[in-house]
Amino acid sequence: MINVAVLGYGVVGSGVVEVIRKNNSSISKKSGQEITVKKILDVRDFPDSPDRDLLTKDSEEIFNDKDIHIVVETIGGAKIAYEFTKRALRLRKHVVTSNKELVATHGPELLQLAKENGVHYLFEASVGGGIPIIRPLNQCLAANEIKGITGILNGTTNYILTQMRREGKDFYQALKEAQQNGYAEADPTADIEGYDTCRKIAILSSIAYNEFVDYNNIYTEGITKITPVDMEYAEELNSVIKLIAFSKRAEKKIIAWVSPAMVEKSHPLATVEDVFNGIVVKGDAIGEAMFYGRGAGKLPTASAVVADIIDIVKHLDSGARNIWTVTHGNNVIPMGETFTRYFIRLKVRNFEEAGKLVTRAFGKVEWVKAAADRAADEIAFTTCRDAEKNLQAALGKLKGTGSIKEVASVIRMLDE
């Protein structure tokens, strides 16, 4: 019999208890041993919960219990969760988590600690919710050198962008409705500014390249500036706008960024809509593979946590093997040195003059037809592929000129 303790009885924590209870016979059969939730830690009271007899407010009851083999940490954040995780690992308890902030911040240390203590530290649920992605990267694609990862990793922003495109809503209206429908939190900053996506691509990159990628080094741009007008231009370019997490091996360093991007409709990620997530992995042998599903939610996320628990029970004897090399200095190539194409939309006073300025600044561009009602004062174009710093410099030349009123939009184009 394997005893599990769950730290934090929130959405994911209570989902874990629910899944273990509901599918207990098949879970126990698959793992070869009976799995039971012995204790749940939460400072709150849940007098009506079916799990009230398991709940405790005293963490010592869990850490001092030698019969608790696996600790599930669903507290979130990188403070108490960090202390509890270290303590559990040092007590040779395996730890499973859905906490992307903790993994993205202290992953190398916690993996090392797990290895030293002969236990596992697993975090499938920290990226992609229920979508199996970490285990496939670690195991199924183990024969591949991973070349790159491109993904839609945040359901909230994907829902907002889908609503904006389909219904022509503006960003704040779509956000408000997402909040009303429970798809966005009261404070949506982490989602809409791309911070959530940034931590997830940092974790995926660390796994793919077996080298810690610090999320602080990843250029991150959110979706708050995207407008329904941009969506119309995307349509004209046979594309859709998505919040893209991009990561790629580049010789000895890593390219990684989070940004809204124009994605051509033939790209597999273009069809990932609503709250769904999609992750495209490029390997040298497999070519491209995509993983698709619900990136969040109580039961999908709990399902990923429980899969980690089963994996541990099947391999109790072996501890964590994978640790992340920590590179001194920044292993992420500065954004200015990376290459891309821009879509740019300008409000102009004088078409001819503005056109000349654009060509002088960017060289050859491709002009994009403006929607009829905007043709009066707008020009739009896509640039050639160039280093970000060159594109930014060219953009600088357009500002503060008499013929150009305003740079209305600058959106990257996903072109690899």
Added chain:
Amino acid sequence: MINVAVLGYGVVGSGVVEVIRKNNSSISKKSGQEITVKKILDVRDFPDSPDRDLLTKDSEEIFNDKDIHIVVETIGGAKIAYEFTKRALRLRKHVVTSNKELVATHGPELLQLAKENGVHYLFEASVGGGIPIIRPLNQCLAANEIKGITGILNGTTNYILTQMRREGKDFYQALKEAQQNGYAEADPTADIEGYDTCRKIAILSSIAYNEFVDYNNIYTEGITKITPVDMEYAEELNSVIKLIAFSKRAEKKIIAWVSPAMVEKSHPLATVEDVFNGIVVKGDAIGEAMFYGRGAGKLPTASAVVADIIDIVKHLDSGARNIWTVTHGNNVIPMGETFTRYFIRLKVRNFEEAGKLVTRAFGKVEWVKAAADRAADEIAFTTCRDAEKNLQAALGKLKGTGSIKEVASVIRMLDE
């Protein structure tokens, strides 16, 4: 050091040797031991191969070599491969295969034999080529009760259907071009008649429900009757026609079939084009997840074989745990008892009479607008959801009537 022998130096076998050689350092690092190909068995001569020193025509050299720990079987078929696999397992050598025919035919016996001998029998590459699907089903989704699987499992037929839809080609023209492009074999029967897809859904179902599903019991219909005209009607129904493998738990039995089907464009499988495969898995906790990638090809398939090898090396001490229960009698529900909707297209002599006959036979139907040039002698409609046997009976009433010349098409509609 772990020594591997590869049986069969064809496309997949040579790919396995190539991947192990090319990514040797990272593969050895991930598995914790150096992995080497020690011998390759093939009856043919390969005087110019870089692997010629490893090649042998004598299987005894492999079976008698106690230092060979893992045997990779890429011979194909269920005869010699079957004998060699049994022999290797009895000699306590782990076996990895890409051979779907063997797994679909003798899976339960070989898994049992592996278990008895404390070794692994793994076959990730037998379904979905390089797409990780068997390991995700077994491990990542282990916390779920799998409710069903719907997939596009054959790249050749998906390529042909994509060409027919995009270019308006007829089936035989598209097949011929697929053969010229190397996407279809000289004898394409196994692909175009759905036999390949049938074996794959049998394997996936056996894993998902942990109970052997005999492919002989699975209703299987190929794509040879599909015409460009059907594609136009599909467009009218905002759908595309795909060769669908369907499987679902139905109380104590299993529903499983292979058939062309109308798939609505909003369905994730509708966007799986060309030689790509896609597999949607429904679990009680995760909801829907999709796996997408190249379902065939030398390196993608080899990548799946090598992932199995790495998995074995990481867990050398533990043998196969999963065996498939074999049910006496047929555990697949007869096709006539399953429920679906039909799209039906008729060539008629008398519109009004034919319309009345249709309504009398099927009750309420939804009429589908015919393309302009066919409106002269065609009517088309979709039926309500009903048991196949009732739909077939109703269809029988339309045949041999004066007002209806011919039942031109009957195509299932994927409606769950």
